[in-house]
Amino acid sequence: MFPKGTKRKFSDSGDEPAAGGEDVNQPSSVAVRMLSSYSLQRQSLLDMSLIKLQLCHMLVEPNLCRSVLIANTVRQIQEEMTQDGTWQIMTQALSAANAAAQCSADRLVATEVLCRQTEATQGEQVLKPFPAVGSEGCPAEEEVVVEEEGEGGVTMSTVSPQAPTSYLPGTFGMDPCWEEENGEDEEEDEDSEECGSGSEEGDSDRLVEDSRTAEQVFGTFEIKNPAPSPDPALEELFSDVDASYYDLDTVLTGMQSAPKMGPYDLLESLSSHGPSPLSSSTSCRSDLNELDHIMEIIVGS
Amino acid sequence: LYSHKKVGWKPADIISTVEFNHSGELLATGDKGGRVVIFQQELESKNQPQCRGEYNVYSTFQSHEPEFDYLKSLEIEEKINKIRWLPQKNAAQFLLSTNDKTIKLWKISERDKRPEGYNLKEEDGRYRDPTTVTTLRVPVFQPMDLMVEASPRRVFANAHTYHINSISVNSDCETYLSADDLRINLWNLEITDRSFNIVDIKPVNMEELTEVITAAEFHPNQCNTFVYSSSKGTIRLCDMRASALCDQHSKLFEEPEDPSNRSFFSEIISSISDVKFSHSGRYMMTRDYLSVKIWDLNMESRPVETYQVHEYLRSKLCSLYENDCIFDKFECCWNGNDSVVMTGSYNNFFRMFDRGYRQDVTLEASRESSKPRSVLKPRKVCTGGKRKKDEISVDSLDFNKKILHTAWHPQDNIIAVATTNNLYIFQDKL
Numbered sequence: 001m002f003p004k005g006t007k008r009k010f011s012d013s014g015d016e017p018a019a020g021g022e023d024v025n026q027p028s029s030v031a032v033r034m035l036s037s038y039s040l041q042r043q044s045l046l047d048m049s050l051i052k053l054q055l056c057h058m059l060v061e062p063n064l065c066r067s068v069l070i071a072n073t074v075r076q077i078q079e080e081m082t083q084d085g086t087w088q089i090m091t092q093a094l095s096a097a098n099a100a101a102q103c104s105a106d107r108l109v110a111t112e113v114l115c116r117q118t119e120a121t122q123g124e125q126v127l128k129p130f131p132a133v134g135s136e137g138c139p140a141e142e143e144v145v146v147e148e149e150g151e152g153g154v155t156m157s158t159v160s161p162q163a164p165t166s167y168l169p170g171t172f173g174m175d176p177c178w179e180e181e182n183g184e185d186e187e188e189d190e191d192s193e194e195c196g197s198g199s200e201e202g203d204s205d206r207l208v209e210d211s212r213t214a215e216q217v218f219g220t221f222e223i224k225n226p227a228p229s230p231d232p233a234l235e236e237l238f239s240d241v242d243a244s245y246y247d248l249d250t251v252l253t254g255m256q257s258a259p260k261m262g263p264y265d266l267l268e269s270l271s272s273h274g275p276s277p278l279s280s281s282t283s284c285r286s287d288l289n290e291l292d293h294i295m296e297i298i299v300g301s
Numbered sequence: 302l303y304s305h306k307k308v309g310w311k312p313a314d315i316i317s318t319v320e321f322n323h324s325g326e327l328l329a330t331g332d333k334g335g336r337v338v339i340f341q342q343e344l345e346s347k348n349q350p351q352c353r354g355e356y357n358v359y360s361t362f363q364s365h366e367p368e369f370d371y372l373k374s375l376e377i378e379e380k381i382n383k384i385r386w387l388p389q390k391n392a393a394q395f396l397l398s399t400n401d402k403t404i405k406l407w408k409i410s411e412r413d414k415r416p417e418g419y420n421l422k423e424e425d426g427r428y429r430d431p432t433t434v435t436t437l438r439v440p441v442f443q444p445m446d447l448m449v450e451a452s453p454r455r456v457f458a459n460a461h462t463y464h465i466n467s468i469s470v471n472s473d474c475e476t477y478l479s480a481d482d483l484r485i486n487l488w489n490l491e492i493t494d495r496s497f498n499i500v501d502i503k504p505v506n507m508e509e510l511t512e513v514i515t516a517a518e519f520h521p522n523q524c525n526t527f528v529y530s531s532s533k534g535t536i537r538l539c540d541m542r543a544s545a546l547c548d549q550h551s552k553l554f555e556e557p558e559d560p561s562n563r564s565f566f567s568e569i570i571s572s573i574s575d576v577k578f579s580h581s582g583r584y585m586m587t588r589d590y591l592s593v594k595i596w597d598l599n600m601e602s603r604p605v606e607t608y609q610v611h612e613y614l615r616s617k618l619c620s621l622y623e624n625d626c627i628f629d630k631f632e633c634c635w636n637g638n639d640s641v642v643m644t645g646s647y648n649n650f651f652r653m654f655d656r657g658y659r660q661d662v663t664l665e666a667s668r669e670s671s672k673p674r675s676v677l678k679p680r681k682v683c684t685g686g687k688r689k690k691d692e693i694s695v696d697s698l699d700f701n702k703k704i705l706h707t708a709w710h711p712q713d714n715i716i717a718v719a720t721t722n723n724l725y726i727f728q729d730k731l
Contacts, residue, residue: 042565045565045619045622048622048623052625061373061375061376061377061401061464063464063628064463064464064482064483064513065482065513065515065532065572065628066625066628068510068511068512068513068532069532069568069569069572069628071511072511072568073565073566073568073569076565076568077565
């Protein structure tokens with residue numbers, strides 16, 4: 001019936017299990033299990049919605065009604081997560097993860113694009129990217145986070161800094177999508193009485209800004225395979241919905257190692273400050289040897 | 302009894318709109334390729350008195366072509382979103398067809414005679430040497446094979462930033478409205494370089510956008526009244542006499558949410574995909590994802606009737622969100638005397654609800670399930686437990702086979718049902 005994503009299917013029978021366990025004998029464990037199951041499902045729905053919105057960016061002329069409905073759904077989830085405290089935990093965990101892992105500039109730039117509208121309009125907490133914790137692969141981590149809420153801190157170990165992130169746009173973060181489409185609005189607003197043939201006048205400034213925005217937003221999706229610049233291979237990656245779903249699956253199941261390591265990835269892992277497969281456990285000397293070896297492969301000598 | 306005639310299409314020609322004209326003699330369809338095909342009902346023949354006239358192709362023309370917006374580097378689809386007929390004033394027929402950005406007025410006229418016997422022209426069109434003309438004659442009209450011509454009479458362009466979802470001809474037959482996601486414009490049928498903006502819900506700051514316009518229609522009798530529906534499940538009735546810009550509604554129709562059914566998908570499934578006035582003008586019908594609602598224009602607080610189209614999908618909303626089916630925009634229609642309403646569903650099913658008898662039926666439009674001239678068999682979806690013979694379980698429904706567009710003849714019990722690329726016409730045989 002549904003060709004894709006069935007393995008990540010939400011529990012379709014009922015969206016909101018009762019928070020409190022009915023069985024008096026085992027109230028707490030059942031409740032926690034149901035609560036974390038609901039949290040996982042909610043997280044999965046959030047991730048799915050974000051993917052849909054990001055795909056919006058890549059379509060030629062996205063359907064505005066659909067985009068608005070998805071963005072409203074994201075907003076609802078975020079509001080609920082804020083109310084039950086999950087949101088704060090996520091952002092705190094992520095800021096700790098970010099500080100320790102020293103994320104590459106790409107991610108921060110991408111976040112900045114998504115957040116830039118909100119920083120102007122909201123005085124609230126600054127949004128940060130956070131890992132897509134949750135779903136089938138990492139239930140243990142999720143539960144740990146929930147239980148440690150009272151202790152006022154979440155240790156690094158519960159959050160994988162290398163887990164690819166899905167960016168939460170916050171209340172208004174997905175607006176670049178609408179700004180892109182509707183760049184020509186400015187002229188039209190002046191004259192509400194007569195909208196004649198002049199409504200689609202040139203706005204080349206807007207267009208330039210939009211391509212830059214589009215590139216940066218595309219960059220948000222470049223989590224697993226950071227590339228120095230957008231190239232046709234990227235477009236191919238984005239245009240294939242199947243591949244993106246598959247990628248998200250591998251991401252959510254918590255695979256630590258990047259499945260595809262092209263030459264750019266190797267360079268990235270060499271130059272990044274984050275934990276890399278080559279560092280920590282090896283000595284300096286073997287590091288250099290490894291480096292030489294890799295350089296040989298890249299150079300092809 | 303029902304009999305049907307099926308008209309086949311190329312796979313690429315997905316039907317995007319279906320509309321009977323005011324007499325029901327003509328049926329227009331628009332497709333994804335920008336073409337309009339008009340069918341005409343044959344006159345009842347004395348040989349087969351039991352068979353009401355069948356519909357045959359009358360005219361085909363290319364209404365819209367794909368365009369390229371150079372400023373935004375976007376292609377503008379040629380897909381016909383809506384067709385609306387004008388009431389007939391003379392021998393010719395007029396219809397409005399629209400894609401995402403441009404509305405066109407087409408004149409469809411017949412030619413069944415042509416002048417013959419020119420003095421200066423031969424029959425094949427070559428000019429005669431004037432010096433060879435010795436007598437003069439008056440050209441006369443001679444009958445010829447019927448030719449149906451479609452010509453564009455007006456092009457209403459460059460008035461919509463967003464995608465046009467509705468057009469509606471006013472009862473005054475002089476004006477019409479066009480609605481996109483955020484604005485509604487009023488046009489005079491004679492004037493193409495100017496339109497009046499009558500509704501604008503675009504927020505100053507696009508980041509605050511949470512609601513869009515999904516459909517709009519003029520009242521069938523009151524030329525100053527129109528309604529528009531939104532993605533949040535509200536309908537606003539506006540009176541153009543109140544002010545030039547109808548951002549303030551006269552009435553707001555909204556049903557309070559049922560808290561027991563609340564989920565993250567509540568808003569999406571409340572989004573209204575179609576709104577239609579009854580022929581009488583006293584009621585209006587709205588279609589949201591799971592139901593059809595009838596509203597009395599005098600009561601804003603809740604609908605007077607609600608019909609569940611496919612309630613069994615409520616427990617599948619997450620999957621339907623995942624595969625985007627939850628965003629499908631189903632249309633709905635009234636029969637001639639407003640006693641029955643019809644709408645489409647999945648698996649090539651469509652549903653009819655008889656308001657008077659409180660009965661409903663599910664039928665299927667497919668070649669396999671019905672032969673020509675046979676009675677349509679009611680279908681049933683099994684929602685749980687043991688599946689009876691001939692029932693279909695929810696999990697075997699084909700969600701790629703959706704009936705979004707249906708139309709009902711203005712007087713008779715003849716319906717047009719569009720599957721993805723086939724058109725079915727069903728008649729009630731007495």
